[in-house]
Each structure stands twice: as C-alpha cells, then as structure tokens.
Amino acid sequence: MRELLNRMHEWMTNYMKSFYTDDEEVQRGILIKETHTGYVTANCVELTKSLRLQKHAVELAEIIGLFHDAGRFRQYSLYKTFNDADSEDHAELSLQVIDELEFFKELSAEDFAIVKFAIQNHNKKTVAPTDSARKFLFAKILRDADKLDIYRVLEPFLAQENVDKMPNFIKAGGNLVANISPDFVENFVTGKQADYRKIRTNGDRKIVRLMWLYDINFAWTMRKIVERGYIDKIVSNLPMDERIAEGVRRLKAHVENKLKEF
Ligand SMILES: [Fe+2]
Numbered sequence: 001m002r003e004l005l006n007r008m009h010e011w012m013t014n015y016m017k018s019f020y021t022d023d024e025e026v027q028r029g030i031l032i033k034e035t036h037t038g039y040v041t042a043n044c045v046e047l048t049k050s051l052r053l054q055k056h057a058v059e060l061a062e063i064i065g066l067f068h069d070a071g072r073f074r075q076y077s078l079y080k081t082f083n084d085a086d087s088e089d090h091a092e093l094s095l096q097v098i099d100e101l102e103f104f105k106e107l108s109a110e111d112f113a114i115v116k117f118a119i120q121n122h123n124k125k126t127v128a129p130t131d132s133a134r135k136f137l138f139a140k141i142l143r144d145a146d147k148l149d150i151y152r153v154l155e156p157f158l159a160q161e162n163v164d165k166m167p168n169f170i171k172a173g174g175n176l177v178a179n180i181s182p183d184f185v186e187n188f189v190t191g192k193q194a195d196y197r198k199i200r201t202n203g204d205r206k207i208v209r210l211m212w213l214y215d216i217n218f219a220w221t222m223r224k225i226v227e228r229g230y231i232d233k234i235v236s237n238l239p240m241d242e243r244i245a246e247g248v249r250r251l252k253a254h255v256e257n258k259l260k261e262f
Contacts, residue, residue, distance in 0.1 A: 001059045004106055011101070012037070012066055019073045028167055029082065033072045036149055041065035043145035043221075050220040051141075060111055064118045064142050070097040084123070085197060091123045110134075118142045125193065144221040147212050151230040154209065158237045163202055177201050178239050187211065188247035191254070206234050213251060219261040226255065 016034045021027050044065030048058045071093025072082060079087035095116055098104055104112055118138040121127045123146075127139045157166045163176045180188075180203035187194045188207050191214060199205055213231065216222050225231060235248055 001056065004103060005059060005062060007103055008063060008066060011103070012070070015070070015097075016073060019077055025167070026076065026080065029076055030073065032153065032167070033069055033076070033082075036153060037066065037069055039149040039152065040068060040142075040145050043148050044141055047141055047145055047218060047220050051218070060114060061138065061141055061145075063107075064115050064138055065145055067094060067098055067115070068119050068122050068142055068146065070094045089123070091120050094119050114138050122146055140217040143215070144217050147216065148221050148224055151209065151225060151228070155230065155233060158206065158233055160202070160237065177203070179203050180207055180239060180244070184208075185243050185247070189243055189250070191247075191250055203239055206238055210234055210247075210251060213255060216258060219259055222255060222258040226259065231255065 016030070016037065019030045021030070041062055042065070044061040045058055048061040053061075069090065071090040074093050074097065075084075075087055075090045076082060081087050082090070084090055098116065098119070104115075107115065114132070114135050115138075117128075117130065117132075117135040119142070121139045122142045127136060127143070130136055130139075156162060160178050166176075179201055181198070181200050183198065184194050184204045184207045188211065192211075193214065194204070194208050194211050196208060199208060210231070213222070213225070216225070231251075238244055238248075
C-alpha cells in the first residue's frame, strides 16, 4: 500500500496548492487547513502505532487523516467560510472529493468503506451506530487525531488580548466577549456536551473545547493534550467563578481516569 499512499500524498499536495490565492485572508485559511492536514495525518499514524495495530491499519489511518478535510478546500472556495452551518457539511464534501478519485478503487471494498465511515463521522456530535468494530475504531482514531490538532490551531488565540487576531473562520458563530453563557456554564458543570450551534461568546467557544475532553477516546491522545499544556492554557484563560471551578474539578477527575487506561 506504500506506493498507493505515495500517489495519494502527491495528489493531495497538488490539490491543496491548487487553491492558493493572492487574497491574503483566503490564503491564510487554506494554509491553516494544509498544515492541519499534515498534523492530523501524522497524529493518525502515531496514535494507531501506539495501539500496536498492524502495518496495514497504520497505513489505512494515514489515508484517513490525509483525506479527512479534503472537502474544506472546496468548501472555502465555494462559500468563503469553514462554518458548516453557513455552507455545507465539510465531511460530506470530503466524501465527494474521494468518490471522484480513481486510486481509491485500488483499496479493498472493506477498507474503502472504513475510510468513508471514519471521515463522514469525524465532525459529528457522536459516531453513527455501526456493526463494524473496525469502522468504529478508525472513526475514533480520526476524531482523536483531529481534536488533538485543533487544540494546537486554537492555542495562540486563547488569551483574550489575542482575540482580535483570530481569523474570521475561527470566530464564526459567536462574538468576542470573554464571559460564558449561562447554559454553557450549566452544561460544563454537569459534564454534558454543549451545542456548538449555540455558541454566543468567546468564553462559550473555550468551554466547548474543554467539553471535548469527555469525548477523547484514547489515553494516548489525552496524554498528548495534557503534556502540551492545552487544558491548563484554556482553563487559565477562562473567566473563573465557583461554578466554573466545579466544572474544572469534574473535568480534571475525568482526565486523570482516562490517563490511567494505559
Ligand atoms: Fe474536519
């Protein structure tokens, strides 16, 4: 499969470059997604290796990471936004791109179905029910690999004084004030996932990123998130009160338990 993967990498590199533009704001978005694609692909490989899966599984994870956001480029060129609610579900757009590519026919039917399932489910609230343990496994791998990199992308914009530098496609869906909406505080304290579509403030955006930690599947990913200081950095940039502190305690207990898994 290495030879096929080389062709896939080459195709994806050229595909991403075909969206380069002189428009500075658009170019910034394209480059962020190009870098994100590289990191998510690497995260998929590393995470799959950490699970001691065989070489074929590692290569399949590499394909999944490489193509997971292929639809982002079409989305941005068509709609000038990365906000799915304002345009189209970018995972569905990724599947459209994949379906047009001849070299995917070189995968077995089972592997191709796994690739599509993982990509389709990477940006949904939960993974769709499936009878296939392999489909479920690769969907979980991609979701972790993707989240780990989104923490990296968002890190520079966490401090309130840097919020002005936040590109439009990150701040979409909420204004820039620091406070947290009451329903987001409530969800955080009770450990429920918040509804992205209800994000109103910059504080809400940070709470959503913290709530993601309840949806991290593997201890490997949690360890990376902790080691890189993403949690502490988000928490130290939250407007703190007793309720939020309670939510943070609950969250930290969850993180500790996840780290013990192996
Ligand atoms: Fe995505």
